[in-house]
Amino acid sequence: MSVTTSAAQVLAPPAPSPRAEPKVHRLHEHTVEIVSDAGEGAQKCGQVFGAVSAKMGNGVWTVEIIPAEIQPPARVPEGASGFRIRLGDGPITNWGDATNLVVAFNEQVLLARHRVGALADDAVLLVEDKWATHDDPDIRAAWNSGMAELSGKDYRIITAPMEELCLTLVDDPKKGKNMFVLGMLGCIYARDVERIREQIAQTFRKKSEAVYERNVKLMQLGWTWADEHIDFRIDVPVQVTERELVVMNGNEALGLGAIASGMELCAMYPITPATSVSHYLSEVFEKFGGIVHQAEDEIAAAGVAIGASYAGKVAFTITSGPGLALKTEFLGLAVMTETPLVLVDVQRGGPSTGLPTKVEQSDLLAALYASPGDAPHIVVAPATIEECFHVMVTARRLAESFRTVVMVLSDANLATGVTPFPRPKPDVRWQAEPLDLAPVPDGQKAYAWNAGTGLSQRIIPGRPGGMFTLTGLSHDEGSKVAYSSGIHQKSSAMRSRKLAVLQELLQPPQPNGDDSGELLVVGWGSTKGAIDEAVARARAEGLAVSAIHLRFLSPLEPGLKKIFARFSKVMTVEINYSDEIGDPHITEENRRRGQLAMLLRASTLCDVDCWTRVPGEPLRPGAILGAIRGRMPNGGAQ
Amino acid sequence: MTIACGLPILQDQDEHEYGLCDYEGARARWCPGCGDHSILAAVQKLLASEQLVPEQTVFVSGIGCSSRFPHYLKTYGFHGIHGRALPVATGIRLHRPDLTVFVVMGDGDCTSIGAGHWLHALRYNLDIVVMLLDNGIYGLTKNQTSPTTPQGFSTNTQPRGSWLPPLNPIQVALGVTNASFVAQTAEWAPAHLFATLRAAYRHKGLSFVRILQRCPIYAGAVYQNAVSDPARIAMLVHDDGVVVPELDKLYKSQLRHDPHDIDAARRLADDADHTNLGVFFLDPSRPRYEETRRIPPRTATERLALIDAELDRYAV
Numbered sequence: 020m021s022v023t024t025s026a027a028q029v030l031a032p033p034a035p036s037p038r039a040e041p042k043v044h045r046l047h048e049h050t051v052e053i054v055s056d057a058g059e060g061a062q063k064c065g066q067v068f069g070a071v072s073a074k075m076g077n078g079v080w081t082v083e084i085i086p087a088e089i090q091p092p093a094r095v096p097e098g099a100s101g102f103r104i105r106l107g108d109g110p111i112t113n114w115g116d117a118t119n120l121v122v123a124f125n126e127q128v129l130l131a132r133h134r135v136g137a138l139a140d141d142a143v144l145l146v147e148d149k150w151a152t153h154d155d156p157d158i159r160a161a162w163n164s165g166m167a168e169l170s171g172k173d174y175r176i177i178t179a180p181m182e183e184l185c186l187t188l189v190d191d192p193k194k195g196k197n198m199f200v201l202g203m204l205g206c207i208y209a210r211d212v213e214r215i216r217e218q219i220a221q222t223f224r225k226k227s228e229a230v231y232e233r234n235v236k237l238m239q240l241g242w243t244w245a246d247e248h249i250d251f252r253i254d255v256p257v258q259v260t261e262r263e264l265v266v267m268n269g270n271e272a273l274g275l276g277a278i279a280s281g282m283e284l285c286a287m288y289p290i291t292p293a294t295s296v297s298h299y300l301s302e303v304f305e306k307f308g309g310i311v312h313q314a315e316d317e318i319a320a321a322g323v324a325i326g327a328s329y330a331g332k333v334a335f336t337i338t339s340g341p342g343l344a345l346k347t348e349f350l351g352l353a354v355m356t357e358t359p360l361v362l363v364d365v366q367r368g369g370p371s372t373g374l375p376t377k378v379e380q381s382d383l384l385a386a387l388y389a390s391p392g393d394a395p396h397i398v399v400a401p402a403t404i405e406e407c408f409h410v411m412v413t414a415r416r417l418a419e420s421f422r423t424v425v426m427v428l429s430d431a432n433l434a435t436g437v438t439p440f441p442r443p444k445p446d447v448r449w450q451a452e453p454l455d456l457a458p459v460p461d462g463q464k465a466y467a468w469n470a471g472t473g474l475s476q477r478i479i480p481g482r483p484g485g486m487f488t489l490t491g492l493s494h495d496e497g498s499k500v501a502y503s504s505g506i507h508q509k510s511s512a513m514r515s516r517k518l519a520v521l522q523e524l525l526q527p528p529q530p531n532g533d534d535s536g537e538l539l540v541v542g543w544g545s546t547k548g549a550i551d552e553a554v555a556r557a558r559a560e561g562l563a564v565s566a567i568h569l570r571f572l573s574p575l576e577p578g579l580k581k582i583f584a585r586f587s588k589v590m591t592v593e594i595n596y597s598d599e600i601g602d603p604h605i606t607e608e609n610r611r612r613g614q615l616a617m618l619l620r621a622s623t624l625c626d627v628d629c630w631t632r633v634p635g636e637p638l639r640p641g642a643i644l645g646a647i648r649g650r651m652p653n654g655g656a657q
Numbered sequence: 658m659t660i661a662c663g664l665p666i667l668q669d670q671d672e673h674e675y676g677l678c679d680y681e682g683a684r685a686r687w688c689p690g691c692g693d694h695s696i697l698a699a700v701q702k703l704l705a706s707e708q709l710v711p712e713q714t715v716f717v718s719g720i721g722c723s724s725r726f727p728h729y730l731k732t733y734g735f736h737g738i739h740g741r742a743l744p745v746a747t748g749i750r751l752h753r754p755d756l757t758v759f760v761v762m763g764d765g766d767c768t769s770i771g772a773g774h775w776l777h778a779l780r781y782n783l784d785i786v787v788m789l790l791d792n793g794i795y796g797l798t799k800n801q802t803s804p805t806t807p808q809g810f811s812t813n814t815q816p817r818g819s820w821l822p823p824l825n826p827i828q829v830a831l832g833v834t835n836a837s838f839v840a841q842t843a844e845w846a847p848a849h850l851f852a853t854l855r856a857a858y859r860h861k862g863l864s865f866v867r868i869l870q871r872c873p874i875y876a877g878a879v880y881q882n883a884v885s886d887p888a889r890i891a892m893l894v895h896d897d898g899v900v901v902p903e904l905d906k907l908y909k910s911q912l913r914h915d916p917h918d919i920d921a922a923r924r925l926a927d928d929a930d931h932t933n934l935g936v937f938f939l940d941p942s943r944p945r946y947e948e949t950r951r952i953p954p955r956t957a958t959e960r961l962a963l964i965d966a967e968l969d970r971y972a973v
Contacts (some may be wrong), residue, residue, distance in 0.1 A: 219912065314777075356735070356737075485733065
């Protein structure tokens with residue numbers, strides 16, 4: 020693929036330039052990010068660039084960089100807002116290790132990225148230059164000190180007169196600098212300009228033609244500037260695929276999956292990062308015969324979903340950690356009354372309000388055990404954005420078939436990450452059956468438990484001859500309140516047995532890598548892409564490491580003990596907190612381990628180690644690789 | 658009106674007339690003398706008189722003595738968790754507007770732990786009947802102060818008397834935007850109780866009915882004055898409200914109150930001299946949530962075609 024020609028062809032006439040031909044770097048992958056103050060449009064620029072790249076055939080993974088406040092003060096590092104795009108010549112499954120090229124609207128947001136170690140040591144930094152000569156001496160001083168701080172690394176800093184040039188087209192550079200940057204990136208990465216135009220049109224479809232025209236002009240301005248002033252180009256080859264792909268984030272995938280499953284009611288209360296599922300659904304769900312009910316609180320949202328499920332089709336509720344805490348009493352009620360329910364938890368950092376916009380996997384044990392009493396239910400965790408779609412179909416069916424709660428554990432990484440995946444081929448059988456209102460046969464019980472499986476048929480209101488009262492009190496087959504101890508023993512067994520039955524239907528996980536070896540890494544949820552990449556790199560180094568990734572956390576997937584026995588050491592990798600041996604006071608006995616590690620130790624009696632971190636960002640494959648090297652049972656030697 | 662009891666009477670091949678016995682569930686296990694028995698009888702009478710189809714009727718309750726209610730009826734029932742009957746009822750009615758939904762709550766359930774849901778349910782104004790069985794005490798947990806316990810009344814948690822003046826559920830309900838039916842009745846006036854429940858059932862929208870109910874075990878004194886002295890009770894009468902002529906002799910204090918007059922309703926709710934029974938307020942024109950949210954249903958096949966179009970939006 021030629022990198023340098025397309026810009027020249029499209030932008031006529033190219034300015035005559037005495038410069039040398041730019042140097043083309045042909046690479047398997049490259050990571051770029053755009054950072055600005057909130058409201059300057061870096062995210063929109065990144066979204067357009069990511070979508071264009073995906074459409075051209077690059078593997079793409081994008082991540083939002085979100086400040087905690089809606090409109091934080093300008094020019095402060097903690098206000099950095101932006102978008103990171105990792106491009107590859109094949110599928111990209113995670114956000115990678117570090118950014119290679121960053122475009123920053125001011126030096127403060129750039130410093131933010133520098134300080135969190137987001138930038139590669141040899142990254143190229145393209146920075147708005149107006150701050151260097153700003154009228155305000157404080158700003159000039161901040162610029163100088165920022166540049167001094169950045170000079171500690173081998174960054175290559177290029178300044179660009181973004182605002183000055185944008186002002187030739189618009190009065191307010193806040194409305195347009197992002198399109199200028201889009202043009203710069205289009206030139207550097209040789210993007211298809213027609214696709215950029217299409218994507219701009221799509222992005223601003225609700226605005227006027229004039230807005231579109233202006234944005235295209237700004238984009239072309241940035242392109243021309245880069246063409247004349249940037250002396251390198253990045254060529255990440257594209258793969259033209261015949262497969263039909265769709266591109267979306269994990270929360271959109273959850274919402275669309277819910278639609279495909281035939282569910283018709285989503286009850287929710289606003290909470291980050293789960294809420295955007297309901298934003299999506301609120302826009303489209305009614306078209307599909309479904310509604311989003313914004314309840315008065317998290318508890319009510321669970322109650323409304325349970326009420327709807329009890330009366331008809333399985334309903335779902337969506338929340339994040341603090342909301343899960345509030346819903347747990349209702350969760351127990353749904354388990355006890357065997358009312359199907361899909362409960363989605365898009366995890367964020369905790370405890371308490373924690374890190375509302377940042378990823379963590381620390382709700383696992385709460386998802387499993389937060390409801391008082393013994394409340395067995397199903398817990399599944401999608402590992403990819405594609406799985407966010409399909410998991411909703413699975414969850415609805417399991418909730419219905421097993422007459423219980425299915426909890427879906429997604430997280431902020433999947434929620435806001437965007438990547439292309441094979442277009443789902445929805446099937447009418449994925450959807451719930453129409454309501455069965457046929458008369459109930461004589462003698463039918465409310466809980467006609469099959470003694471072997473614990474399964475029983477659900478009866479919904481409207482069916483003549485049913486007329487049972489379901490209750491959260493311990494009850495017998497007829498839903499009569501239990502006044503003898505034997506009934507509680509039996510009904511507890513019936514509710515529990517369903518999970519064992521489900522486990523029998525599951526396949527043992529297949530290790531990624533060899534079936535035996537020195538180290539087995541076990542992950543769950545959104546870390547799959549990063550773990551797989553780290554394992555691939557470790558294996559390329561000759562390390563005998565494999566990985567398995569669990570989707571079912573309750574019941575656990577079968578055969579784990581046997582798989583573990585084939586490795587010298589087993590270690591989970593998770594985004595939750597664990598103590599480290601060597602930390603003050605920490606011993607083998609008092610060490611608090613990663614949540615999956617605790618679960619696996621309890622269920623397999625294997626000495627499962629863990630490497631977990633809570634950085635408030637997705638795990639980097641390079642960091643996992645470092646952990647693998649450091650935890651190899653014999654120091655990594657073969 | 659006569660109500661058949663015993664074998665159902667077949668009027669013709671399709672029509673089945675439901676008798677009181679058709680609505681009888683498990684034998685009630687409330688204490689002897691508990692006011693809940695009288696309310697259960699009135700509700701069964703309502704179901705029969707309105708010929709509600711048992712399988713199309715759902716009683717939802719929370720936790721407390723009164724929340725055992727659904728077990729004692731032969732309709733569908735959902736006996737949930739403390740304070741949360743209203744969200745469950747909301748889900749049922751929203752998803753299945755073809756069902757008739759009743760909610761039974763106690764004063765702890767409705768005005769304390771579930772107070773948030775109470776306000777919002779009044780505002781949603783779904784077409785359901787909400788009964789607050791208010792005995793001014795926590796009975797099932799054995800004699801604790803509730804928000805409606807009279808000031809100074811001694812309980813296990815406030816043995817030197819309830820510290821605060823009681824919450825006034827009628828005044829609270831009247832204060833909620835979009836509340837559409839607010840009434841008060843008493844279990845010891847069964848004819849009024851029945852008439853009020855019937856008006857509530859026939860009202861389109863959420864009908865909130867506070868039923869004064871005696872707990873002879875822990876709070877027998879709470880309504881004793883009103884029970885023993887009918888002069889302390891005033892009947893709110895109006896053609897649009899509840900009129901029970903057979904009670905005229907017992908309850909001589911009759912106030913003509915137009916239930917469309919919210920200001921008058923609020924004054925009457927604060928009446929210190931009388932316990933007012935009747936419909937305080939109604940406005941059937943207020944929007945009902947299940948109707949504002951009504952959307953055309955989709956078959957699985959229709960949905961499938963639409964999903965394909967939706968996926969096109971995300972196609973690469």
